[in-house]
Amino acid sequence: MYKLLIRPIFFLFDPEKIHHFTFSLVKFLSKIPGVPSIFRGMYQIKDKKLERNLFGLTFKNPVGLAAGFDKNAVLYNELANFGFGFVEIGTVTPKGQVGNPKKRLFRLKDDKGIINRMGFNNEGLEEAIEQLKKNKGKIIIGGNIGKNTNTAPENYTEDYVACFKGLHPYVDYFVLNVSCPNVSSHAKLEDADYLKELITEVQKLNNAEAQQKPILLKIAPDLNNQQLDEIIELVANTKIDGVIASNTSVNRDNLKASKERLQEIGNGGVSGQPVKDRSTRVIKYLADNSNKAFPIIGVGGIHSEKDALEKLKAGADLVQIYTGFIYEGPSLVKRINKAILAES
Numbered sequence: 001m002y003k004l005l006i007r008p009i010f011f012l013f014d015p016e017k018i019h020h021f022t023f024s025l026v027k028f029l030s031k032i033p034g035v036p037s038i039f040r041g042m043y044q045i046k047d048k049k050l051e052r053n054l055f056g057l058t059f060k061n062p063v064g065l066a067a068g069f070d071k072n073a074v075l076y077n078e079l080a081n082f083g084f085g086f087v088e089i090g091t092v093t094p095k096g097q098v099g100n101p102k103k104r105l106f107r108l109k110d111d112k113g114i115i116n117r118m119g120f121n122n123e124g125l126e127e128a129i130e131q132l133k134k135n136k137g138k139i140i141i142g143g144n145i146g147k148n149t150n151t152a153p154e155n156y157t158e159d160y161v162a163c164f165k166g167l168h169p170y171v172d173y174f175v176l177n178v179s180c181p182n183v184s185s186h187a188k189l190e191d192a193d194y195l196k197e198l199i200t201e202v203q204k205l206n207n208a209e210a211q212q213k214p215i216l217l218k219i220a221p222d223l224n225n226q227q228l229d230e231i232i233e234l235v236a237n238t239k240i241d242g243v244i245a246s247n248t249s250v251n252r253d254n255l256k257a258s259k260e261r262l263q264e265i266g267n268g269g270v271s272g273q274p275v276k277d278r279s280t281r282v283i284k285y286l287a288d289n290s291n292k293a294f295p296i297i298g299v300g301g302i303h304s305e306k307d308a309l310e311k312l313k314a315g316a317d318l319v320q321i322y323t324g325f326i327y328e329g330p331s332l333v334k335r336i337n338k339a340i341l342a343e344s
């Protein structure tokens with residue numbers, strides 16, 4: 001029904017407007033008595049065999065919603081009814097910020113992809129905390145954190161620290177997002193020495209807490225083998241809990257969209273099917289070359305159960321979807337879980 005009826009209508013409208021409309025619609029429908037249980041009946045699969053124990057957490061199933069969809073943690077309670085095993089909120093920055101000027105979100109229909117340069121638009125840490133206080137405890141919540149756009153490089157760590165401290169009581173795991181192609185002064189976030197410093201600082205805070213939360217690093221699909229070796233070394237040295245591979249890509253090779261269309265769109269990170277193989281390569285490289293030393297969450301271009309299984313076979317322990325959710329609709333979550341069950 002989604003692909004036949006809902007998507008063709010949604011795709012007639014501006015992607016960002018439809019994103020907000022969908023949020024209001026899901027919120028509204030979820031308030032109607034009986035509707036959440038209809039959603040659960042349609043999309044959830046409960047089976048012990050789907051459970052995954054990773055970094056001290058028990059995931060009901062290995063399929064999550066990737067960061068950027070519920071940036072302000074306003075819909076995670078409702079999204080829990082759609083069959084996900086976990087939802088990652090954010091990227092949250094200390095102060096709220098509007099992000100880049102609109103238009104900044106574009107569909108590449110022929111490529112089954114999206115280009116975005118949202119620029120970390122979000123309501124900020126305090127607002128995220130207010131929303132997370134409403135947690136009904138139905139699903140594992142990841143807190144994806146970043147820095148404000150106008151933060152000076154010498155203060156990057158302070159931004160991550162503020163978000164880490166603020167969200168610590170409210171999320172189940174953390175993601176240090178160091179791979180968004182849409183934020184300025186990005187070079188520092190690719191520097192292995194700086195990443196070590198950042199991770200160590202956040203871990204110090206974590207160790208001082210009564211309960212430690214797992215911390216993961218989210219990386220780009222565009223890293224070369226040498227950079228991936230550095231990530232493996234970084235994980236080994238810092239003992240960070242895992243890696244999310246990957247974020248959106250700056251690479252625009254082999255797209256079906258015309259040069260003119262891409263020029264008209266301008267800067268931004270590519271997601272969806274065009275990044276599928278690049279993200280799988282990164283997962284496989286990390287898993288093979290570390291001897292599968294740490295957990296990996298695989299994300300990038302999962303639009304079918306086959307794509308998800310490919311990520312798991314490459315070395316991912318869990319998967320996440322974003323663009324595939326837009327193109328395929330909520331039934332994708334159930335289809336992936338069914339396929340994982342069939343393989344187990």
Ligand SMILES: Cc1cc2nc3c(=O)[nH]c(=O)nc-3n(C[C@H](O)[C@H](O)[C@H](O)COP(=O)(O)O)c2cc1C
Binds near residue numbers: 118248272273299300
């Ligand atoms: C519109 C949009 C906004 C995104 N915002 C974020 C974000 O705020 N933080 C983040 O870590 N990743 C963000 N992402 C990246 C996704 O979480 C995911 O890593 C990437 O899109 C690849 O997965 P996909 O092909 O399933 O979309 C965003 C992606 C899209 C399409």
